[in-house]
Amino acid sequence: MSDVAALAARLAAHPHVTGKRDIDLACAALGLTQDSPGRPGDDAAAIPDGDGWQLMATEGFMNDFVASAPWFAGWCAVMVNMSDILAMGGRPTAVTNALWAPDAATAAEILRGMKEASAAYGIPIVGGHTNLRTAQPQLAAAIWGRARALITSFDAKPGDVLIASADLRGAYAGESSNFPAFLNAPHARLRGDMEILPLLAEDGLVTAGKDISQGGIAGTAVMLAECSGVGIAIDPAQITPPDGDLTRWMTAFPSFGFLLTATPDNAAAVLRRFRDRDIGAGIIGTVTSCSAVTLTEGGMQHTIWDHGKQPYLGLAPQKEPADA
Structure with a gap:
């Protein structure tokens, strides 16, 4: 098994990734779909x-x-x-x-x-x-x-690029997966950083997005893919973990981190908004027309999760009924 295939297997079984499956249970019990009021599956x-x-x-x-x-x-x-x-x-x-x-x-x-x-x-x-x-x-x-304008989890389209952004001016909290970047940060800087996402939305520069939650980059990508009814191919070679441990970083919870999709034409402008404020950002993958979140290795794809075969949040787009 290659290193990338092994990484995909570790991510698929990681408790931070599988822990998000609890949402499926709650949505099923409440009868919720992404078409319910408030659109469950989004961050708010x-x-x-x-x-x-x-x-x-x-x-x-x-x-x-x-x-x-x-x-x-x-x-x-x-x-x-x-x-x-x-x-x-x-x-x-x-x-x-x-x-x-x-x-x-x-x-x-x-x-x-x-x-x-x-x-x-x-x-x-x-x-x-x-x-x-x-x-x-x-x-x-x-x-x-x-x-004033929304970034949703439902509008990623095949052909979009996947952008990961995270404030790296911090460190892991002990042995945990938490990566706080706010400690000793000037309050004015924190408040200025809060304007990046609303302005991206208002300027129409991103197609979809989510904050990187306890599921890390891996779990957040699966949530985003299922909600938009797409696949995502992630190139692990484009991700630089702060301590060299890629499994840890792809399941980490940064205090200021987001996964966003954008058209290729808008990607440079999105990256610039983060980098202008000294926040790390880079293109780490692409949105595909399948239903799997994968890690790419040359011409090979190693699956982390295929929401078409196994629901993740249980909040995929509702399929139109077939004609009788």
Whole structure:
């Protein structure tokens, strides 16, 4: 087995990639499809509102993570939700939280992280739910935003290029897959970076996109491919992992990272928007007309996931019924 074939197999079985399968269960139980209100499968629900869209998203966090890194979890409650709004081409307007903790001291450290992130990104915390009588800390948060023009998960087309962008001015947090680039970053720089995605949407420079979530580049590419009903061929030779470990980077969760598709004619302009702000960006693949996300190796294709054979989110485009 070649190194690239082995990489594809590792990514297909990686828990950060397979963990996204839980979404399929919830969508099936609720009877949701990508044609349901708010279009499930996107990073945020988009509700038409006048000349734009109201955006809504929510994130919950693993109890072990909240217990072991309460300040970081609090910061992520704002940051991760913010990324969902940015990925839609929107600007965040407000955050609420739902917090459970066994005592005030535990809650205080979580809330400190949220407060500091709120100040850094300029996103107010406007309320929430608090309970200090539980056995373990738990945290979830919701966000609202607004977009003038949308970036969706549904509009990638064969022939588009796949662009990966990530702020590399950071490092992995210990042995985890989290790659924070916000630590010690000037608040003005963070807020300026938040304008990249909305302006790309408003200038019509991208066709589709998602933020790079806990599934990493690999899992996010599969979600994007299924939602758009396309395939994606990724060239691993075009990806430079910050520590040399390609498996780790392709399943990592960067604090500011996005997968975007664009026409070849617009690709250079998209790359320039990120690079002008010292954020890494490059073309790492192409959108295809099949249903598989693959790694390319010369003329060979090694499959990570084929959503046509095995649903991933369960949110593929609905097929038109065949004529009788």
